[in-house]
Amino acid sequence: xxxxxxxxxxxxxxDYPPGHIRTPVYVRxxxxxxxxxxxxxxxxxxxxLGRDGMPAKLLYEVRFRQKDLWPDxxxxxxxxxxxxxxxxxxxxx
Amino acid sequence: MRGPHDLGGLPAxxxxxxxxxxxxxxxxxxxxNLLLAQKGLRKVDENRRYIEMLGDDAYNTLSYYERxxxxxxxxxxxxxxxxxxxxxxxxxxxxxxxxxxxx
Numbered sequence: 001x002x003x004x005x006x007x008x009x010x011x012x013x014x015d016y017p018p019g020h021i022r023t024p025v026y027v028r029x030x031x032x033x034x035x036x037x038x039x040x041x042x043x044x045x046x047x048x049l050g051r052d053g054m055p056a057k058l059l060y061e062v063r064f065r066q067k068d069l070w071p072d073x074x075x076x077x078x079x080x081x082x083x084x085x086x087x088x089x090x091x092x093x
Numbered sequence: 094m095r096g097p098h099d100l101g102g103l104p105a106x107x108x109x110x111x112x113x114x115x116x117x118x119x120x121x122x123x124x125x126n127l128l129l130a131q132k133g134l135r136k137v138d139e140n141r142r143y144i145e146m147l148g149d150d151a152y153n154t155l156s157y158y159e160r161x162x163x164x165x166x167x168x169x170x171x172x173x174x175x176x177x178x179x180x181x182x183x184x185x186x187x188x189x190x191x192x193x194x195x196x
Binding site for chain 1: 102
């Protein structure tokens with residue numbers, strides 16, 4: 001899986017698998033910009049099955065424009081939301 | 094599929110941010126969770142998965158610690174620590190002890 005760098009434009013997977021998923025529904029399929037890489041961590045989706053969470057996954061902070069997330073958003077164009085997302089939920093645009 | 098916990102963006106009322114006193118049984122569940130984690134029988138993510146699997150009705154009806162309890166019971170049954178029959182028998186026994194109808 002490709003690593004991402006600060007400033008990379010990414011799209012969140014528009015996918016709805018069963019299980020414990022840390023990627024909220026409202027960002028799936030949306031486009032954002034990578035802010036930073038936190039490092040790699042045990043995968044919570046695998047931990048949730050009672051296993052060890054390996055292989056570890058890189059965790060990124062991704063910034064979204066509020067207007068991209070909410071069709072009826074009436075705040076400023078500059079308003080953003082930062083959210084932590086694991087690498088396997090992201091694809092470079 | 095959207096789980097009952099994944100509420101971001103859905104219409105909702107104000108959030109009650111007032112702290113509240115924990116009851117004794119809630120503290121017991123908290124303690125039980127910590128002990129099970131120390132013994133390697135429980136992970137936070139695993140417990141989350143079981144809570145999210147309770148279904149919309151149970152998730153939206155039960156209180157916070159009732160969800161924890163229901164999820165934990167299911168998780169420990171799946172791990173083979175005890176059976177549903179044993180849980181049911183224990184509930185009847187405790188209701189009897191408390192003088193309630195075992196219904």
